[in-house]
Amino acid sequence: MxxxxxxxxxxxxxxxxxxxxxxxxxxxxxxxxxxxxxxxxxxxxxxxxxxxxxxxxxxxxxxxxxxxxxxxxxxxxxxxxxxxxxxxxxxxxxxxxxxxxxxxxxxxxxxxxxxxxxxxxxxxxxxxxxxxxxxxxxxxxxxxxxxxxxxxxxxxxxxxxxxxxxAYYSGGLEPVKINVESSYTRAVRGGIGYAKAAGNYAASIKAQEIAKKEGFSQVLWLDAIEKKYIEEVGSMNIFFKIGGTVITPEINGSILEGVTRDSVITLLKDWGVPVEERKISIEEIYEAYKQGQLEEVFGTGTAAVISPVGELHWNEHTMHVNEGKIGELSQKLYDTITGLQSGSLPDPRNWTVTF
Amino acid sequence: MxxxxxxxxxxxxxxxxxxxxxxxxxxxxxxxxxxxxxxxxxxxxxxxxxxxxxxxxxxxxxxxxxxxxxxxxxxxxxxxxxxxxxxxxxxxxxxxxxxxxxxxxxxxxxxxxxxxxxxxxxxxxxxxxxxxxxxxxxxxxxxxxxxxxxxxxxxxxxxxxxxxxxAYYSGGLEPVKINVESSYTRAVRGGIGYAKAAGNYAASIKAQEIAKKEGFSQVLWLDAIEKKYIEEVGSMNIFFKIGGTVITPEINGSILEGVTRDSVITLLKDWGVPVEERKISIEEIYEAYKQGQLEEVFGTGTAAVISPVGELHWNEHTMHVNEGKIGELSQKLYDTITGLQSGSLPDPRNWTVTF
The missing domain is CATH 3.30.470.10 (Aminotransferase class 4, branched-chain amino acid transferase, N-terminal domain)
Incomplete structure (x- = not known):
């Protein structure tokens, strides 16, 4: 060109x-x-x-x-x-x-x-x-x-x-309520889940609308095969802080490789926070919650940047995350990324392009 | 309205x-x-x-x-x-x-x-x-x-x-070569596979284009979960005649409920041909082929009506169906359905609307 x-x-x-x-x-x-x-x-x-x-x-x-x-x-x-x-x-x-x-x-x-x-x-x-x-x-x-x-x-x-x-959410950086979707699926390996394709969003709308009617902001998608492993939340990637370690689903072909996701992982490593990209099941999260280890949950995406999750519903279980308040790490990530994006913080990795 | x-x-x-x-x-x-x-x-x-x-x-x-x-x-x-x-x-x-x-x-x-x-x-x-x-x-x-x-x-x-x-295929009612797709998937339960939605077609194009380059007309989709059971062929439903019985995948949420599919099933029942709607694996088809029982294979859809399959490729295996010729039943179904559609055959079920 x-x-x-x-x-x-x-x-x-x-x-x-x-x-x-x-x-x-x-x-x-x-x-x-x-x-x-x-x-x-x-x-x-x-x-x-x-x-x-x-x-x-x-x-x-x-x-x-x-x-x-x-x-x-x-x-x-x-x-x-x-x-x-x-x-x-x-x-x-x-x-x-x-x-x-x-x-x-x-x-x-x-x-x-x-x-x-x-x-x-x-x-x-x-x-x-x-x-x-x-x-x-x-x-x-x-x-x-x-x-x-x-x-x-x-x-x-x-x-x-x-x-x-x-702000993407009119409520600002308020923790949202999320429902774990157990019937509908967003994508599957071999499909187009990793692509930012219109069809993925079309597939997600019905479950989102049902969740909204039930008072939730977004749905949390599980994998289509075992209906067990965490994929994404709404149209964002998702992170869980469990016992000091931050865990996010690994890139597997059916989730989007978010730019904010990558930025969060990089910042966490910079800060010395243990971070793992791996399969993580909803059972593991619920077990961590029961043991008082589920410290923070947040979605990441360009539109919302960081979206803290205050409540996570899974079948009959309700997990209250960090007493429904924004977690310390979620807030720090939001402040740092928006600070870098808006030029109010120094940018050692040259992530921003200025003109 | x-x-x-x-x-x-x-x-x-x-x-x-x-x-x-x-x-x-x-x-x-x-x-x-x-x-x-x-x-x-x-x-x-x-x-x-x-x-x-x-x-x-x-x-x-x-x-x-x-x-x-x-x-x-x-x-x-x-x-x-x-x-x-x-x-x-x-x-x-x-x-x-x-x-x-x-x-x-x-x-x-x-x-x-x-x-x-x-x-x-x-x-x-x-x-x-x-x-x-x-x-x-x-x-x-x-x-x-x-x-x-x-x-x-x-x-x-x-x-x-x-x-x-x-005719949808410029070659007319010529048997086509089909490749069993082993990497890409079209749809999964909980998704939009049963809907005639634009996104399903977008998801199918890449595998189809690869198959075309390799000399195939269409791909045969396997289920996304076990990569084992037959779903559809290209954008058609598919039927297998094995040892006198016609088998087609059951409606499962991830395949399209074709109007031609339904018409074929109804006609076969009228004619006293045993017909089964059930899960059928690619292994079962290959076994039937090896035993000389795979008599006919055909796709069904509005565009092509009946599309006979002459060759079915699955990994290293090539199955030649009915010596690459149109099967008797495939031909009869094509003649009957197009006859009903065009008004040249009597229509006892009042399937056609005339005006």
Missing amino acids: SDEIKIQLTTTPGNKPDSSNLSFGKYFTDHMFIMDYHIDKGWHDPRIVPYAPISLDPAAMVFHYGQAVFEGMKAYLTDSGKVLLFRPDKNMKRLNQSNDRLGIPEIDGDFVIQAIKTLIEIDKSWIPTEKGTSLYVRPFIIATEPCLGVRSSYTYQFIVILSPVG | SDEIKIQLTTTPGNKPDSSNLSFGKYFTDHMFIMDYHIDKGWHDPRIVPYAPISLDPAAMVFHYGQAVFEGMKAYLTDSGKVLLFRPDKNMKRLNQSNDRLGIPEIDGDFVIQAIKTLIEIDKSWIPTEKGTSLYVRPFIIATEPCLGVRSSYTYQFIVILSPVG
Whole structure:
């Protein structure tokens, strides 16, 4: 991709939302990045255009066979007016892993990061600066060929949209109630669970809605094979602090390889906190709870960063974690990662990209 | 849904494709049916409009979280100028099962069948009449709300498009080569395998493409848990005739409840052919093959109707089925079902809807 990015600016800039009332992914900035793919031409025609509806043939394959992958990142504005992105190379690597699994052509990660920077630069005035807010960056790829045969599409669009966001959970860093899902499954080995693919989320919605009606924020997914081992929570990775050791499910093909997950593991190692990536069963967690060893539970993801779990329900058992309060380590991880992301803490690993 | 269907006819009718060279799902008729859903209004504004691109916000949830389901049916034109649809009530029932699993609101099946009839009536001149051709009907539902939070969309579009099609396999009723897939999986219990959801197809593409490169038409999916029991072939149900008995995997939550599958089972029972719906392992099939008992293998689906399997590859084993020729029963089922669908055979069960 050596094409230059064409830029067409809006003539009707939108009104920026009140930054104290952003919620998540509801407002979008004035511009978006688009590039097209054709099997004979590769990725081409990269351009920044005014944010507007896209027009697709009703037979476009994304509507029928779900070839759609995405990424999520956050951009922060520093006091000195610089923009920060957190580990975008990891998102590009994962996007190409998702592409590979879904039969979607590879993208040039460096070029896309450059395109994202250019787009954010143009819509920089949309980056909110209140505590807990940021500019959410959503790159996604959809199959656009109008054809009803089941195969990889010959054409795609890669699009990046930007959304000023508040905290993912309106309650802020409040511990949430989680239900261990025992009927529905999210993914299985050999499937697409490790890909950030639209279909994984579609599969998760029903169980989430049932859990919400029962008063839970999210579901905790167990493995589909033995219905025993922990996979993910909602659309986040999950960590358990048990007797001083932090345990998180190992990468196994059916869970997402989270960027925040990787950052948490790295920070814990830096801090000398024992951390294990391994299979962990719900029984083991319940046993630890009964012995008073289950100290903290938290989810990790780009949207929420760290989401402490205050209550964990599993069949007839209710586990109250850390008396329903945010754990010390959860809080430290949240403060450190958001501090790094927003540029208020020194960044010895050069995780942030500044421009 | 008591709304009347508004009709806006095209002023620029398209050219009809050469019916000897239709392939599958490449050409579309002059009109389409659309209706909208809003959480506060339910399904509303049913209309038939000229076939045209649809316009969606780039944040529309279908692009990100894959809430998308579909159906497939075929319409035939009889010599006397009547249109035939095959068991459309079954498709409507399954569409609502898919909706339920994906968190999409229920549709009124009777109303939708009426809408489909009206649409086909308008585009009746597009129904091809050469042997093996038909008008493929593709109803589908997509989530349209522009929002990046993971939950059920508050708005949807239900759309029906029509495509004059030839045989699904360009080779006609030629036996195909199938590879038993041992790494990738399509679906698992607790997942969305039984739903006709876009995400299931997205998950299947990579294995299919690998199989194609190796010279196979389709993959045969094994269950995700034990990697042992037969699930489906490509996007079809599958049947094995072993020692005079026809065996097909039972409905288990991870395979699709095919309309053609049901029709085949019913016909076999009518004909006094022993038929079993049960778990069947790939080992059992290989054992039957070694003993000279594997008489016929065929896939069933709306697109291909009956697709005989001539060769089945499983790891280092190659099973040649019926010397690579179409089995007698496969041929009889194909002739009977297409005969019923096209109105050339009497229809004692009233499977076809005529208008």
